[in-house]
Amino acid sequence: MKICDLHTHTTASDGSDSPEELINLARAVGLSAISITDHDTTAGLDAGANRAKEIGLEFIPGVELSVSFPKGNMHLLGYYIDQGSHLLQSVLSRVQAARAERNPRILHRLRQLGMDLHMPELEEMAQGGQIGRPHIARLMVEKGYVRSVKQAFDKYLKKGGPAYAPKSILSPFEAIGTIREAGGVPVLAHPFSLLTKDPEELEGIIDELKDQGLMGLECYYSEHDEGFTALCLSIARRLDLVATGGSDYHGKAKPYIKLGRGKGNLQIPYSCVEAIKAVRDAL
Ligand code: AMP
Ligand code: ZN
Ligand code: FE
Ligand code: FE
Secondary structure, X not given: OOEEEOXXXXXXXXXOOOHHHHHHHHHHOOOOEEEEOOEOOOOOHHHHHHHHHHHOOEEEEEEEEEEOOOOOOEEXXXXXXXXXXXXXXXXXXXHHHHHHHHHHHHHHHHHHOOOXXXXXXXXXXXXXXOOXXXXXXXXXXXXXXXXOHHHHHHHHHOOOOXXXXXXXXXXXXXXXXXHHHOOOEEEEOOHHHHOOOOHHHHHHHHHHHHHOOOOEEEEEEOXXXXXXXXXXXXXXXXXXXXXXXXXXXXXXXXXXXXXXXXXXXXXXXXXXXXXXXHHHHOO
């Protein structure tokens, strides 16, 4: 079976592999297509596309936007976005500014909690990529304040945690509209992170997003068990959304997630790519 991975991160955001390294790895693990979907930036796409072209691997430009939502975390993926879209780049600049303003606030809270953490070392960790909480978590591990990235999130950085600071300034409506305006296909990422287990409630939320222009649902995902994957596939079918999938590979930032394989045996059929192309071509 031909497989793909449509959700990955590079050093342009909080992944640890450069775009070139990621594309090389995609070939090594036998993927037929890959999308780079960094958080709130398109900075890794050109390097990824160029390397993919050199080695003859199918590349899908993507992005992952964080949006505000009362419960859990809502992220929207955009596939085949035109990086040159002025609206997209101005929205990304706004979100990036919100990130830049948020990081010192998180470090300030951690200092109040007794940890000696400062922006220059965080910037060095991120090497020019969009800084996110996983960078802060890695710094906390490096300096011995927590044992693992997971512990950093569980004790301090998760939504509602003592060092949490919100950053989402985009509404789901704006994010979906921006992706559509840029010629892209908007997809709801990892539905499990909405922390809504009731199937009817979940379908209701997704149905509302569809009214706003959503076109796909990330059904195959590292944190989805078989039952939840089946639920997502049935919701996608009922709401006529494209079923997509990705591992959310972050390299060393999430060492338990393997490219194209998730936590073990994830398999994302290449037909997901064909389905995304079909709805894009109908736009
Ligand atoms: P940020 O962009 O700063 O909001 O951070 C988002 C990133 O943090 C995403 O890559 C998430 O997968 C990661 N993340 C969120 N919650 C956790 C958690 N509990 N443990 C590990 N990583 C997490
Ligand atoms: Zn991330
Ligand atoms: Fe995400
Ligand atoms: Fe992601």
